[in-house]
Amino acid sequence: MPTKSPVAADVVAAVRGLLRQGLPVAPGSTVAPLLELHGVAARASDPGDSVSRTAALNGVLRGLLARFPNARYAIPVRALFGLPPAAQGLNLTSRRELAAELAGHEVHHFRKRVEPKLIEMVAAELLTDAERFIRPTLIAPRLPTPAGRESIVPDPFAWEVAEAEVHLARLWAAIYAARAALLTVDRLVSLESGHSEIGRAAVTAAWRWSTARAEALTYTSGFATDQSPDDLVALAGWTPTLTTEQVDRLVAATQGGEATREQFIADLHGETELSTAWNGGFQPPPPTDVEGLIA
Template identity: 60%
Template sequence: MPTKSPVEGEVVAAVTRLLRRGLPVTPAGADAALLDLRGVVARAVDPTDIASRTAALNGTLRGLLARFPDTRYAPAARVLFGLPPAEPGLNLTARRDLAAEQAGHEVHHFRKRVEPKLIEKIAWELLADADRFTRTPMIAPRLAPVTLRQPVPADPFAWEVTEHEEQLTRLWSALYAARAELLTVERLVSLRADRIDLIHAAVTAAWRWAAARAEAIGYTTDYAPESDTLVDDLLALAGWTPELAESQASRLTEAAAGGAGRDQFVHALHNETGLARTWVDGLLGKDPHPTANDENGSTQ
């Protein structure tokens, strides 16, 4: 193991302390070393509020544990922190016993040899998450409740500011919509859903991703023309997608531009069977038993 930096050591120690009660973390038991992580602060609805950051920390930890990279030890890691397959209310001793069973180890060996490595892995995942947010060029604007109408004054500066907020909101709306559909695909793949349902979800994801790319291009053209990478950086926030040639990405974007609906998008790409296969096969992986429609390269 590499030598830990002071920050890494603090995060490892804080994650270790979480084990006593497990999840969810309460505001009273929240550790500043975790609440101050950039990924937690960025996700909080109100970064100045401890309860809001605690909720963000809980969501971040649940997400990291749900996608724990070591499939052998993923159930054990979740159990340690009180998540399924653990039952609610188990104390730490009971969780350790169950985690050792899930990992296939004797309890003492698990406690001394495996558990510290799992804690360090979770800490490093939290730090990597924080680093991704630190390097993100833009963060989604936070919304605050508005109870009174806020009319725009008849003034060029006010119009300019409002138009910028309009475009920024449309951009993030499109990015979140694309992320939702990409998450849907990943969930259906994990569930081993029917191939037809998978293809339908993959095409919907392509439509949303292309619409987000169109919004990102429009926004950066107007407000960040000096940046050569901002469009790609913004799209990366939506999630992983198959690698496309520039011409392929442009073709998808053209089909989704101007607020085109899903049916319009599919119709515009009706003859683009090669592009459809690149996206669908890349997103889903090749199926050993494709349907007749899939063999013909059709989308739906």
């Protein structure tokens, strides 16, 4: 793991260099500063291997470009870097022409005035992502391939260690399940799916998120008292703003994380205000203000 993340100027220069070839980043490309970013190294299956880091960098870039914060340039910037709607293998000139067309700019204006700012925005997103991994205290444990069946000796200490691992596995399974459910809701909202389909997904997300919180409360109270359940559950992703009482009501409906989706729904029957707060929070946000992007 790197001890110091690259400075902003180095990241901007590396993103500019990356643009020439486009995505995906090939192993051996001259993007060393990007491979040193904390967010890239933390996601690599083998942080000491440049090929593994390159694969992680490709994943980070795809994710950031898929969630580009400026609505007007979200699709053009993806095309500029070689992601759909750009066809694979297009050179920079062709990608730039497509991006300019999608953004509604003349190509020369786009190259001189818009493209440099888009590069800076991508670099800023990478640096922001890296900041989240500077203190990687909350990372899912790596799982080694077992050599065979793992035997547990009949001993109180061994039983306690196994129990802690059980709860740790349940915790991370619940966090990832909650993340998948929350992403599903956001994807359906982006697709402008039907109200009922989004509503069903939102209910599933509430169940998964509440279960994750129940598991986090159990784990931090019994096995990791130095960790915060709020910080652990936050890893699942954004959720609508709820009161403390509403959060507690959701968690109670999971029956300690054991409730099925149907049991969870039945327990919360008639909680209209809570349902409105959760489901209403997933309404599409207003468009990003694009003023000031073009100098």
